[in-house]
Amino acid sequence: MESAKIDRCMNCGGTEVTNLVYVRTGEPVCIFVKCNSCGGFVSRYVLSRYTSDQPYETLLRMLRQYAYASGKRCLEEVEEFGQTVKAEFERVQRLVAETGEERRVEELIEDARRAEKKQD
Amino acid sequence: MPVRGLTSKNLLHSAVALALGAAVYLVPIPGMPDPAKRCLAIVAVATWLWVTEAIPLFATSFLIVLLSALFLTGPLDIGVQVFFAPFFDPVIMLFLGGFILSQALDKYSLDDLLARAILNRTGAKPGNVLFGMMLVAAVLSMWMSNTAATALLVGLALTIIRRLEAGDPFRIALILGIPFAANIGGVATPIGTPPNAIALGILAEHGIRLSFVRWMAVGIPITAAMFFLLWWLLSKLFPARTATVTLPPVEPEPLDRRQWTVVITFAVTVLLWLTAELHKLPSSVVALVPTLVFTGLRLLDKEDFGRVGWDVLILMGGGLSLGVAIQRSGLTGWLMTLVHLEGVNPVLLTAAFTAVAMVVTTFISNTSAAALLLPLVAGLAPHPTVPVLAVAIGVSVSMVLPVSTPPNAIAYGSGLFGVRTMARVGIIVSAAGLVLVVLGVLALTHLFGLGR
Numbered sequence: 001m002e003s004a005k006i007d008r009c010m011n012c013g014g015t016e017v018t019n020l021v022y023v024r025t026g027e028p029v030c031i032f033v034k035c036n037s038c039g040g041f042v043s044r045y046v047l048s049r050y051t052s053d054q055p056y057e058t059l060l061r062m063l064r065q066y067a068y069a070s071g072k073r074c075l076e077e078v079e080e081f082g083q084t085v086k087a088e089f090e091r092v093q094r095l096v097a098e099t100g101e102e103r104r105v106e107e108l109i110e111d112a113r114r115a116e117k118k119q120d
Numbered sequence: 121m122p123v124r125g126l127t128s129k130n131l132l133h134s135a136v137a138l139a140l141g142a143a144v145y146l147v148p149i150p151g152m153p154d155p156a157k158r159c160l161a162i163v164a165v166a167t168w169l170w171v172t173e174a175i176p177l178f179a180t181s182f183l184i185v186l187l188s189a190l191f192l193t194g195p196l197d198i199g200v201q202v203f204f205a206p207f208f209d210p211v212i213m214l215f216l217g218g219f220i221l222s223q224a225l226d227k228y229s230l231d232d233l234l235a236r237a238i239l240n241r242t243g244a245k246p247g248n249v250l251f252g253m254m255l256v257a258a259v260l261s262m263w264m265s266n267t268a269a270t271a272l273l274v275g276l277a278l279t280i281i282r283r284l285e286a287g288d289p290f291r292i293a294l295i296l297g298i299p300f301a302a303n304i305g306g307v308a309t310p311i312g313t314p315p316n317a318i319a320l321g322i323l324a325e326h327g328i329r330l331s332f333v334r335w336m337a338v339g340i341p342i343t344a345a346m347f348f349l350l351w352w353l354l355s356k357l358f359p360a361r362t363a364t365v366t367l368p369p370v371e372p373e374p375l376d377r378r379q380w381t382v383v384i385t386f387a388v389t390v391l392l393w394l395t396a397e398l399h400k401l402p403s404s405v406v407a408l409v410p411t412l413v414f415t416g417l418r419l420l421d422k423e424d425f426g427r428v429g430w431d432v433l434i435l436m437g438g439g440l441s442l443g444v445a446i447q448r449s450g451l452t453g454w455l456m457t458l459v460h461l462e463g464v465n466p467v468l469l470t471a472a473f474t475a476v477a478m479v480v481t482t483f484i485s486n487t488s489a490a491a492l493l494l495p496l497v498a499g500l501a502p503h504p505t506v507p508v509l510a511v512a513i514g515v516s517v518s519m520v521l522p523v524s525t526p527p528n529a530i531a532y533g534s535g536l537f538g539v540r541t542m543a544r545v546g547i548i549v550s551a552a553g554l555v556l557v558v559l560g561v562l563a564l565t566h567l568f569g570l571g572r
Contacts, residue, residue: 056533060275064226067219067265067429068526069177069314070485074267075522078533 001115003108004092005101009035009042017042043105055082133174141165141187152454155195159449162187163492166442170488177488178431181438188445196448206440210404211310211321212433217407218311219428221389222264224382224414227424231260231272233375239276239367246290246360249367251351253277254297258305258347261527262312263390265429266302270527273298274534280365281536290360295536296545297354299527300519304346307513308339310403314436315490319512321440322494325447326504330570332393332403337568338509342560346517349552357545378419385413432487439491443498452499462502470510471558473497477511478518478554486515486525505570510561517553520546 006015014037022030029050033042051058059081068074095101101108145161152160162184169180188203206212225231235256242252253273260269277294284291306313310320310332316339320330375383392399392406414420446452461469473493481489490512497511498504519525520543522532532542564570 056535057275057278059533060271060278060530063271063530064231064268064275065223065427066267067222067432068267068529069429069432069435069487070173071521071523071525071529072173072485073177074526075529075532078529 001112002095003099003101003103003111004095005099005103005105005108006096007033007043007105009038009040011035011040012038014038051085055085130172130174133168133172137165137168137172137174140168151457153450155192155449156451156454158191158195159188159445159451162191162445163442163451166438167492170492171484173485176431177485178434178438180488181434181441184438184442184445188441192445192449198448202444202448203441206321206444207434207437209321209324209437209440210402211317211324211440212437213404214320214407215311215314215317215433215436216428217389217404217409217411218263219265219433220407220411220414220420221311221386222268223420223424223428224410225260225264225386226268226272227420228379228382230379230382230386231264231269233372234260235272235276236367236370237372240369244364244366246293246362246365247355249280249365250290250293250297250354253294254301254347254351257298257301258308258343261302261305262308262343263386265432266299266306266313267526267530269305270299270302270530273302274531276367278534280367284365285361288361289358290362290365291358292537292541293354293358293360295531295534296358296542297350299525299531300350300545300549301347302527303516303519303525304343304350307346307516308336308343310335312339313516314432314487315494315512315515318436318439318487318490318494319508321436322443322498323505323508325440325443326498328505330505331396333395333397334568334570336394338561338564338570339513341564342513342556345556345560346549346553349556350549353545353548381413381417381419385410435485435487435491439487439494442491443495446495446499452496455496455500459500461500466503466506467558467562469501470507470562471554473501473507474510474514474558475554478514478550481515481518482520482524482550486518489515506561506565509565510557513557513561514554517557518550520550 007017008015009017012035014035016036018034018036020032020034022032029047031045031047033044034040035042059078103111141161141164144164145157149157165187166180166184169175169183170177175183185203189200192198192203193200238256239249239252242248253276257269257273260272274295277298281291281294307316310316316335320335323330389406389410392401392409393403396403396406415425477489477493480493493511494508497507501507519528522528522539522542524546528542528546532539
């Protein structure tokens, strides 16, 4: 199962939103999404990994916690990282345009979980 | 979606590895005892897999133990624990302590603070900034993984590089200086890079125990000599077009309680490692201090603990286990009946071993190269300390290509230079490294009475 949708304000239906990044020591980073039209709360995302528009620098931050044994493996990951992020971004944009997804995000997450369980 | 790593090429390499092992065992070799032949077959399988990386490097370590358990325990009449034990050898614990220190330094941003503290004092002259960047990379990689130190410094260097003209050669000096300095810095301490710990483990198997400080007595001068050579070389090859370069200033904040705890624990641990010959506490036991303090006080949680380089530790364990197999099976004894190295000039012998190791490790992982070569070198050399140290240090200072070491790969990923640029500098540094390592190890082991 694969889908993508534009985050939309449930209050006014607006799609112009602002991401508020909330960082606390010892807690996962949270993104609060605010509607630009009505100023209401749209959604909250808890971050497991962040990648900026400069993927190489994101990767450098991640690598600070790792020890590699293989230069070959490390080079593969360095080369793949930026390309993977870029390719995913393009794919998601295509999916949004093609699928016209109308389900709520909760439903999407639940469907994805169900599909994963089925695969298992 | 294809399963990552499960490619037909990797499957083919895995099959070739096993076939090669079987062929080595089946080909008649006159005078070779059966256990030695079995061990040679295991070495062949491990070599093929470590060179091709058809399966992850650490998975090969598990395979070594499995094959040793299946094919060596019976003929040698020994228990499997002989092959499992190296996975918790004291040097593995020592290295685990190093990883734990590294995690804590990164989690509480102390590596970043140290880097900025040093760089704030280098001034704005390009040569001094390059020196400062390289110095931080080298000093951090003495205690942290070379990968982590490089990732931190390359990130900082990029903030300087963005302020330079696009064609300024100094950009290349900065971006090349960091990984090379990290590779060189790793040589200085037993926990700097895995080949060092493997060397200590292999020497211990031959009854030769080197303390933390004695390793440093050999490692530090070689690191310092290579460091200055590299700095001079990069300054000459890639001179700056601007008179000044600066890192954006960051206001230093006072350390909090948790950061102080990490700093004090780090200082105590290093002090205990350096004074081990006085208090007689093995360095592996000292490594328990940061491990206990950081996990016990929950400064590092389960997720942090999970991020420790377990795969590297398993790879090292596999190397040590292979060393045990080579020694116990009589493989080295048999090799010694073929190759008589007793009368060979020690300089030539050490140079030959080191040169071979440096060529091998240009294309395969330093840790795998050390794991494969060090047991053989230790077994073959009449006096193993010098060649084992030289080979262990040599594999770390061989840094010609982006794939040669993870720090090289990280810097190459910046896209600021091509393979030829790295190779041009890398060949000069590696060639000078060969001479410095061989002569340095010979002179320093002689000076400190370590040359058995």
